[in-house]
Amino acid sequence: MNQTPLRLLIHGASGRMGQALLRLAAENTDTLQVVAAFTGRSPAQRVVDGVPHFAASELSGAPAFDVAIDFSLPEGFDPILSLCVERGAGLVSGTTGISQAQRATLDAAAAKIPLVWASNFSLGVAVLDELVERAAQALAGWDCDIVESHHTRKLDAPSGTALTLGAAAGRGGAQPHYASxxxxxxxxxxxxxxxxxxxxxxxxxxxxxxxxxxxxxxFAAGQLAGRAAGSYRVRDLLAG
Known part of the structure; x- marks a missing residue:
């Protein structure tokens, strides 16, 4: 039986992650269909490699989609979240720097749609997150240190991933220290x-x-489609 491809909306398509998403989705057209790609500015071409491109200001007119993948900027986060709630579609977001008010809106949206926000979508890091929490629970009283290394152009320190791993350690009872x-x-x-x-x-x-x-x-988008409303972690989706 042929499976209907998952209809994806890519928000933040002109960025490095957006470009990678478009390229990799094009290699999996049996299971994925990018129905629209949105960029901050008006696109130079309306259709690129068969994918319709739109400006962010045109978001309200987006075609039907199952899941939106958002790697944009904080100022673009509210409109895509609102659209997903309005359409009853899932949201996968890796947009960083969102405010506490935006996080509260995200939490409220989880009562209506399935969504996942993560600082890192590596499946290996998702497993590491679980291992860190389990180790912290088992090793009460041990010192916990997190060392993260990145390229010279990365400005934030500690990294968002390091802080996420630190939160996992904290849930296990450890008090992490950071080095960058x-x-x-x-x-x-x-x-x-x-x-x-x-x-x-x-x-x-x-x-x-x-x-x-x-x-x-x-992967997260594929696993999120059809799930009940709620806020999921990447590690929650690994079991299928």
Whole structure:
């Protein structure tokens, strides 16, 4: 039986993640169909590789879609969230820098639509998040240190992923400490270290290609479609 492709809306299509999403979705047309790509400015071409492109100001006229994937800017976050709620569509968002008020709106939207917001869509990091929480629970009283390394152009420190892993450690009862390194063109490395008397455990994730984040977002979109309303973590979606 042929499966109907998942209809995707890509919001923030001109950015690095948006471009990766368009490229990777085009390699999986049996299961994915990008029905619209939205950019901050008016597009130079209305159709690129068969995908209709629109300006963000035209968002209200978007064609029907099942899930929106949003990697934009905080000022573009509210309109795409509102559209998903209005259409009853799922939302996968990796937009960073959103305010506390926007987070509250996101939480309220989870009562109406299925959604996932994450600072990192790597499936490996999703597994690491669970391992960190479990280790913290089991190793009460051990020191917990998180060391993150990124390229020299990354300005925020600690990284959003480091803070997410720190939150996982905190849920397990640990009190994490952070260190940040900026060097060369490192895509992203995260080391979570638990140290006790005479022994140490290191949990590490290393990213060597940024496509992993786009692949993870596409995976999340596929898993989110058809689910009940709620706020999901990437790790919640790994079990299918």
């Amino acid at each position: 390194l900026r060097a060369g063109d490192i895509v992203g490395e995260h080391l979570v270290q638990f140290t006790g008397l005479g022994e140490r455990i290191e949990l590490v994730h290393r990213a060597s290609n940024r496509d992993i984040f786009a692949r993870g977002a596409l």
